[in-house]
Amino acid sequence: MKPLILITNDDGIHSPGLLALAEAISDIADILIAAPIAQQTGMGRSFPHMPDTGIIEEVRLLVNGNLTKGYGIHGSPAQVVAYAILEIADRKPDFVFCGVNYGENLGLSVTCSGTIGAAFEANSHRIKAIAFSRPTALSKQHSESFDPVDWTPLKAVIKSLTETVMTKGFPMNTDILNVNF
Secondary structure (H helix, E strand, C coil), X not given: CCCEXXXXXXXXXXXXXXXXXXXXXXXXXXXXXXXXXXXXXXXXXXXXXXCCCCCEEEXXXXXXXXXXXXXXXXXXXXXXXXXXXXXXXXXXXXXXXXXXXXXXXXXHHHHCCHHHHHHHHXXXXXXXXXXXXXXXXXXXXXXXXXXXXXXXXXXXHHHHHHHHHHHHCCCCCCCEEEEEC
8 A cells, every 4th residue: 555645735725736746756755645625825823713614615626737635724724634634534543744835935934934833743743844945036935826847856856755755755853844835
């Protein structure tokens, strides 16, 4: 049985970065795609309560030419991880991969990053996580209008890193990796 990797983000279910992440690993792992229904950048590990929090919508995504079921969840990235693990997954994910985030997560931005917040939530469920991010102009980081990106080199690195952690595990005493391209 292939490992199950939960794929999420903070940019929303329709982010090209989320799709690139799924495409990078779909042939080497079972994937479960669950992400916020809308942009949630900067939410950290928050669990806000809104009238629609927790509503789960099925979304069809094209991953490597295959129609794949995803889940758009009304909530923060951390809430998405909790709902996906506790309500959607048919088995506990082996890993949670977050991203590919539009906007790097470096320095103080790590403390408010929804991408990192999702990874922290995975860690609270004792699941190792990797957060992937790429530089983006600050003016575009809270947008649902995504600039085009050549994902080819990033997908190659993601696949290689995934194969490494699947065979060798994470570095000793490490639960979360923060990868910035």
